[in-house]
Amino acid sequence: MKKLINDPDEVVADALRGIDAAHPELRVDHEHKVIYRAEPKTDGKVALVSGGGSGHEPLHGGFVGPGMLDAACAGEVFTSPVPDQMMAATTEVDRGAGVLHIVKNYTGDVMNFDMAAEFADGDDVRVETVVTDDDVAVTDSLYTAGRRGVGVTVLLEKIVGAAAEEGTDLDGVKEIAERVNAGGRSMGLALTSCVVPSAGEPTFDLADDEYELGIGIHGEPGRERLPMAPAAELAQRLLTPILDDHDFTDGPTIAFLNGMGGSPLLELYLMYGEVRRLLDEAGITVARSLVGNYITSLEMAGCSLTLLAVDDDLLRLWDAPVSTPGLRWGA
Amino acid sequence: MSDAVDLEELVDWLRRFDDRIQDERAHLTKLDSAIGDADHGANMARGMTAVRELLDESDLDEATIGGLFKQAGMALVSKVGGASGPLYGTFLLRFGSSGGDRTNLDAAGLVDALDAALGGVVARGKAEAGDKTMVDAIEPAVAALREAIEDEATVAAATATAARAADAGRDATEPMRARKGRASYLGERSEGHVDPGATSSALLFRALADALESAG
Numbered sequence: 137m138k139k140l141i142n143d144p145d146e147v148v149a150d151a152l153r154g155i156d157a158a159h160p161e162l163r164v165d166h167e168h169k170v171i172y173r174a175e176p177k178t179d180g181k182v183a184l185v186s187g188g189g190s191g192h193e194p195l196h197g198g199f200v201g202p203g204m205l206d207a208a209c210a211g212e213v214f215t216s217p218v219p220d221q222m223m224a225a226t227t228e229v230d231r232g233a234g235v236l237h238i239v240k241n242y243t244g245d246v247m248n249f250d251m252a253a254e255f256a257d258g259d260d261v262r263v264e265t266v267v268t269d270d271d272v273a274v275t276d277s278l279y280t281a282g283r284r285g286v287g288v289t290v291l292l293e294k295i296v297g298a299a300a301e302e303g304t305d306l307d308g309v310k311e312i313a314e315r316v317n318a319g320g321r322s323m324g325l326a327l328t329s330c331v332v333p334s335a336g337e338p339t340f341d342l343a344d345d346e347y348e349l350g351i352g353i354h355g356e357p358g359r360e361r362l363p364m365a366p367a368a369e370l371a372q373r374l375l376t377p378i379l380d381d382h383d384f385t386d387g388p389t390i391a392f393l394n395g396m397g398g399s400p401l402l403e404l405y406l407m408y409g410e411v412r413r414l415l416d417e418a419g420i421t422v423a424r425s426l427v428g429n430y431i432t433s434l435e436m437a438g439c440s441l442t443l444l445a446v447d448d449d450l451l452r453l454w455d456a457p458v459s460t461p462g463l464r465w466g467a
Numbered sequence: 468m469s470d471a472v473d474l475e476e477l478v479d480w481l482r483r484f485d486d487r488i489q490d491e492r493a494h495l496t497k498l499d500s501a502i503g504d505a506d507h508g509a510n511m512a513r514g515m516t517a518v519r520e521l522l523d524e525s526d527l528d529e530a531t532i533g534g535l536f537k538q539a540g541m542a543l544v545s546k547v548g549g550a551s552g553p554l555y556g557t558f559l560l561r562f563g564s565s566g567g568d569r570t571n572l573d574a575a576g577l578v579d580a581l582d583a584a585l586g587g588v589v590a591r592g593k594a595e596a597g598d599k600t601m602v603d604a605i606e607p608a609v610a611a612l613r614e615a616i617e618d619e620a621t622v623a624a625a626t627a628t629a630a631r632a633a634d635a636g637r638d639a640t641e642p643m644r645a646r647k648g649r650a651s652y653l654g655e656r657s658e659g660h661v662d663p664g665a666t667s668s669a670l671l672f673r674a675l676a677d678a679l680e681s682a683g
Binding site: 189211212214215216217218219220242243244247248250251274279280281284332334335339352354355356357 | 549592
């Protein structure tokens, strides 16, 4: 393992020090490992708290700032944060209008956020929760922990963040969050494994001439392992299960081609070109695009595709100003 | 009251659980690498180290079962993360709630407290027996304990029976297909592996039996 680290057990704490140094517009609570806005939002507005295992940067800490999150809790690499962190963040960011927890659907994340919400309930802070579960690679959800929360989480944090910034109340913010999750579908693939610093070796083995289809964001196995193929075929493999699962021909769509951390932007744009060609052929209207590394899996090479069905209202919220380390426009 | 379990024995139980977790850390991680994310050993070891520190600092003369087990549960929840923190944390919290202000439990009280703890794990994890989880070890252990106590076995003998039932429950997870947690994403590929959570839960009941046997 060759990594830009000091001590495998201190990776998250050390990285938070770097984030603190690089972003004066953020404030880092190093004890609780929570990233806050340096300037809290005004009283009376709903606050958004998210968090999860580290290793997916810029998610979630890179999305703290005006127009998106108020706080992000950083867990160990690929391990959920603990309720103490969410409780500290929830109490800190509440401006009297309640707090929305944005949770990706993984067993550990859901349970830890559940406990935090139960404890916060006794503290007079109103907490609502939205759980994202957009990964169509997980099938048969009656017999699994359910679909995983992946790419739609980024789009949701942006759109819901704008709604909260406008002054929408907690029920309204939650309703928008659920609408976004319901309209989003994702599918990912990996060309290489990732190396968790504390493990020191690749999480799985993948031959040079193979790729793993339906990968999650923690190096967990996907649907199937297939012989490597040209980008045009890979794009089709990502898109087909998404379109089989949800109809995107009804209205405008946001198309999001996300890098897993180890693939160059050149390849991500190339993949996006292939995806757009297929979307055009399928009669899907792409209103907005996002291409880049936004929800990553350490140094894994590969990408995921997320489609989100939107309406004029959601598009307006998407276009609203945002100013975070990871996403910034109009501000 | 001769056949009661006092706070000192319950604390000994948690210490022995810590010992077993530290000893079996690599084994738990190996089991978790096969069907999970290879962190169960490290997470449990970190959490139980915190619990032991708490026990070492506590004044047992002033403590109640409720107070001590709630603190231990919170220590676990605060240190572990992942799914095992909330699950084992809830187990201890519910055990503590059931024990309340008491400083010892009679045989029926022990069954009630463990049953409450099981109920907490089921509610938190929304898992049923057969899902290839901790519940597959804990549920048969509590059932065996209750049956043995009803048959008027001593608490030491009953907890030994419970530990054997937990071991059998752990072994029975091997052919199961996981329906909860990260292992469930593997579908049929989760078959043929013993569940790491059921394995650590069997250690919990083994530690209880050892604590009561040595107190015997």
